[in-house]
Amino acid sequence: MSVSTMSEARTPLFEPYGLGGLELPNRIVMPPMTRSRASQPGDVPNALMAEYYAQRASAGLIVSEGTWISPLGKGYAWTPGIHTPEQVAGWRQVTSAVHAAGGRIFAQLWHVGRLSHISLLDGHAPVSSSAIQAQGVNVFIAERDGTPSFVQASQPRALSVEDIHAIVDDFRQAARNAMAAGFDGVELHAANGYLVNQFIDSEANDRTDEYGGALDNRLRFLGEVAQALVEGTGSKDRVGIRLAPLTTLNGCVDADPETTYTAAAKRLGEIGVGYIHIAEADWDDAPHMPTAFKQRLREVYRGTLIYAGKYTVERANAALREGWADLIAFGRPFVANPDLPERLRKGAALNPHDRDTLFGGGAPGLTDYPALAAKAA
Template identity: 80%
Template sequence: MPDIKDPLFQPYSLGSLQLPNRVVMPPMTRSRASQPGDVPNALMAEYYAQRASAGLIVSEGTWISPLGKGYAWTPGIHTPAQVAGWRQVTEAVHAACGRIYAQLWHVGRLSHTSLLGGQAPVSSSAIQAEGVNVFVAENDGTPGFVQASRPRALDKAEIRAIVDEYRQASRNAVAAGFDGVELHAANGYLANQFIDSNANDRTDEYGGSLENRLRFLDEVARALVEGVGDASRVGIRLAPLTTLNGCADADPETTYLAAAKLLGEIGVGYLHIAEADWDDAPLMPVAFKERLRTAFPGTLIYAGHYTAERAREAVARGWADLIGFGRPFVANPDLPERLRIGAPLNEHDRATLFGGEARGLIDYPALEAAEA
């Protein structure tokens, strides 16, 4: 039975999906896909199934096409083997009574030629993300970080092709058994490179005015709705105030309120707002969150350095419906129960976040094991 006094543990209806609580496991890159082919595997299935008590799981970013890849050993969702691998994951989560969306990812300029068969990354514009590093594997398999390569600007035919790739990726996600899809339009990735004014210097219908800079987001969101067949099963991740990976907007409040209004008109199920989560990051004003609530009629998820108490306050005050807890879910497979009873949290091991095998992925103890 839900705790009638605890806002985080009230059930919630996300479209036709019934969530038992308001705790979301947001996307987190872990770089454990099988090689060759970047295929989701049994290890990943166990990892996600361990965390199935979340109200909703959103998968790690999964790239929609070869040019959409930006980090070594991350999974794709465009080959039959990748779709079959993800089916193994979704079946494990559903067997554990969980719910899982696929986060669809095109990194745009945040990639390196070594990950793209020697090709340059693509973006809204030929603007390099200066000082931004991406995760690669050396020829001997050693992981490391290197400066993202200089991108080239997409032409309009290529933009249309990428919209089609998103549509197909959403169909692949449904075939793989996901309950829905989330577009990664935050954190400086491709959709964000069209939205934010400092990353887009185009002079055609995809650049310049706010309406033009939102055109790619509009077209991709509609393609995802078409591919899934149900707008309520599509979510969009946005990062209005973060400057992560070199993207920033000259007037973020105006830009992202317009984006929220547009996405509400399309009818997508939720917006997933990524707040900056580094120690000296700018706070997102509550007044801005309240304006987003007015602009967007669907579900609002917030993520970014939330404690249980901050999360309860956000839900109780009404500007958030669901709250994402990122790093705490890495080390605490039973995080919802720990939050519910106020149990201490395991600390994650930074050295095992990206790449490797089982250590640091599926070996963190649940409460019973920790107490034993």
């Protein structure tokens, strides 16, 4: 081994990491990415999805695409659930394939809240913290003839306190279902404008009861769901939470995100969840997340911190060396590069992804991207 190769091998991104009882071979995470390939009817995970995830098993950790926990939690066509026995069995096929390929995989548990459409919910209105419509936000549906289209999210109804408690129970059961399906743990989707985020962010929550108003109240639902996931998995180490402090995606905005999300991280640290996964805004004119903010999160939360958002190998290694990140997630590069860790280690060129095949369809754009060895052959 040359001196340069030895130096490269010692960079933090390619070092192993202990996450609870899991030994990760590197610090590269494949984050959740909706691909809309579940089998119909029933939104059941399938063999094609199993192949897709198994191809990417060299990631230190895979987090599955968002998987809805109950019928009212669904917000996009052809996305998988983890609610029915058939869905659990389908996910078992996926986890078995990933484990056989040497990988580790968490299920991302998802309730979209107001970001849905009545056509996806058997005519029912979506639910949210408040009866505030996500104006100008489109969701992905299938027309009657099966063609995909995007439509304005429907007007939601506000959840009652009794409804909220029932959804907490749904999350608990979903965590149990995930463990029965063979997942190594679960990640709560509390980011990107979905239901939990609709309680956290001040501009999406106009409640006047114990789930609205003061910051402590707006964080109550997050805390209750996190605790339910600990109970459902049977282990704090096997629970992660995804947050997006600065994104305004899907219409969720907070008046003071640094204060809000520092408090959220502190609460999650008190519960003792295994990791927090921070989604930084990744569009071209997105707000920058200052390093000082990241350091504040590290101060109040001592568990594992994952960051995602247009990271390069150089930026990832700098974040790991500076200590405010433990793992780095690479989203879109994993779409077209099943062997992404090897490519990053070697500095090899990355396959570009085909935007037209991101959502829906079959194997093209999902499992047919070549690995380095295949390209060389």
